[in-house]
Amino acid sequence: MDARFARGGRDAFAEVYTAHAATVRRWVRRFFDSPFEQEEAVQEVWLTAHRSQRLYDPAKGPLLPWLRALCANRCRELLRAASRRPSSDVPVDDVSDALWLDAPGPDDSVHAAALRAEVARFAATLPPDEARALQLVFVEQRSHAEVARELGCDERRSKYLKQKVLLAASRDERLVALLKESRP
Amino acid sequence: MSLALFRDRIEAGDVDETVRAHLRGCDECRAHYDLLERTARALGDDGSARERERLFAALPRENDRKLLWLPIGAVAALLLAIVAVNLRPREPEVILRGTGDPGGEAPFSLRVYGKDAPGQPVRLIADFPGSKEASVGLRSELQYFVKPGTTRLVVESRGAVKTLAARAEGSAVDLAPVGKPFMVGGFGPGNIEVCAAAAPPGAATLDDAVKAGATKYCSTLLVSP
Numbered sequence: 381m382d383a384r385f386a387r388g389g390r391d392a393f394a395e396v397y398t399a400h401a402a403t404v405r406r407w408v409r410r411f412f413d414s415p416f417e418q419e420e421a422v423q424e425v426w427l428t429a430h431r432s433q434r435l436y437d438p439a440k441g442p443l444l445p446w447l448r449a450l451c452a453n454r455c456r457e458l459l460r461a462a463s464r465r466p467s468s469d470v471p472v473d474d475v476s477d478a479l480w481l482d483a484p485g486p487d488d489s490v491h492a493a494a495l496r497a498e499v500a501r502f503a504a505t506l507p508p509d510e511a512r513a514l515q516l517v518f519v520e521q522r523s524h525a526e527v528a529r530e531l532g533c534d535e536r537r538s539k540y541l542k543q544k545v546l547l548a549a550s551r552d553e554r555l556v557a558l559l560k561e562s563r564p
Numbered sequence: 565m566s567l568a569l570f571r572d573r574i575e576a577g578d579v580d581e582t583v584r585a586h587l588r589g590c591d592e593c594r595a596h597y598d599l600l601e602r603t604a605r606a607l608g609d610d611g612s613a614r615e616r617e618r619l620f621a622a623l624p625r626e627n628d629r630k631l632l633w634l635p636i637g638a639v640a641a642l643l644l645a646i647v648a649v650n651l652r653p654r655e656p657e658v659i660l661r662g663t664g665d666p667g668g669e670a671p672f673s674l675r676v677y678g679k680d681a682p683g684q685p686v687r688l689i690a691d692f693p694g695s696k697e698a699s700v701g702l703r704s705e706l707q708y709f710v711k712p713g714t715t716r717l718v719v720e721s722r723g724a725v726k727t728l729a730a731r732a733e734g735s736a737v738d739l740a741p742v743g744k745p746f747m748v749g750g751f752g753p754g755n756i757e758v759c760a761a762a763a764p765p766g767a768a769t770l771d772d773a774v775k776a777g778a779t780k781y782c783s784t785l786l787v788s789p
Contacts, residue, residue, distance in 0.1 A: 393623075401615070402612070414594065415598045415605070416598055422615060423622065427619070498606075517609070519608040545607070546575075546604055547575060556599070
């Protein structure tokens with residue numbers, strides 16, 4: 381896959397993206413707190429990777445460390461462009477990046493478990509069709525067409541249910557308090 | 565005010581590049597977007613499908629054979645143009661009004677007033693076209709004014725993702741507003757080219773004004789993040 385990526389082309393890029401998208405997303409989240417900024421940075425990282433595709437030389441090492449260095453450099457550039465300093469836990473050199481970016485946060489598993497419990501409590505407060513929509517749209521990531529078939533409604537209703545559940549969740553005080561406690 | 569404009573689209577998940585450009589410059593809307601996004605992630609949607617869709621839409625297309633012919637076509641057209649120009653009999657030089665570099669002083673002044681960020685005091689930022697450039701921040705909110713206010717004016721502001729057209733119809737005041745206030749962040753990354761021309765009656769756009777013989781004056785808003 382690394383050699384194919386180096387030869388360029390959209391298919392090879394797509395293959396690498398599919399394999400490493402979640403990893404890049406996790407790296408970027410270490411640099412930015414805001415989900416919007418994370419999305420912008422992820423887009424920038426991958427567009428830079430696409431432009432630099434032919435600069436990658438498989439003879440010099442595997443793709444993932446190359447991608448990690450590219451990601452860390454691009455994130456630092458974006459922070460500098462916004463006249464911001466990285467938070468104090470961001471390492472200053474490339475060697476430390478590997479350890480820092482790939483290490484799990486200390487409270488990740490505890491927080492995730494608490495969040496799952498809180499989402500389950502929230503889901504139990506919903507009417508049946510909204511609870512089912514939550515499961516299909518958010519958890520199972522089904523398309524609106526599939527959700528509409530499953531619920532016996534049209535796609536417009538599926539979109540409405542998604543929006544309604546999301547807004548209700550964003551106004552649930554206990555859930556929002558937990559979301560604010562740490563980076564999701 | 566900003567959140568009221570974009571709330572519906574953010575809540576409906578209708579977040580295209582125009583909304584994203586606004587989010588870059590509007591803290592209030594970004595905070596609202598971030599809350600919904602964190603909530604969606606907690607519910608199980610990690611945003612990967614939207615991320616993929618947005619990324620691949622932004623990638624340059626390849627294997628598009630039409631694109632391969634573009635450079636060849638451009639070179640052929642250029643060669644033909646050179647041959648045609650050289651074969652044409654010489655004519656007396658004609659100066660086309662409205663299309664060349666404006667030599668004289670503009671008959672109007674396009675004042676740019678604005679706030680550096682929401683809640684900040686309003687200040688004079690530039691006096692175009694006399695000052696060719698002015699610096700503004702991505703979070704700035706601006707409004708154009710024309711002096712003398714009797715001038716009928718068309719202004720076009722062109723950024724990376726948006727072009728905004730504004731007009732002044734001419735009024736009996738010294739300084740008249742041209743269009744409504746706007747956010748710099750809405751134009752996307754990069755600088756904004758601001759072109760203005762005194763509009764003859766019937767000219768609805770800048771192009772119309774230039775075609776009717778008006779001179780176009782351009783300046784640049786240098787946008788810093």
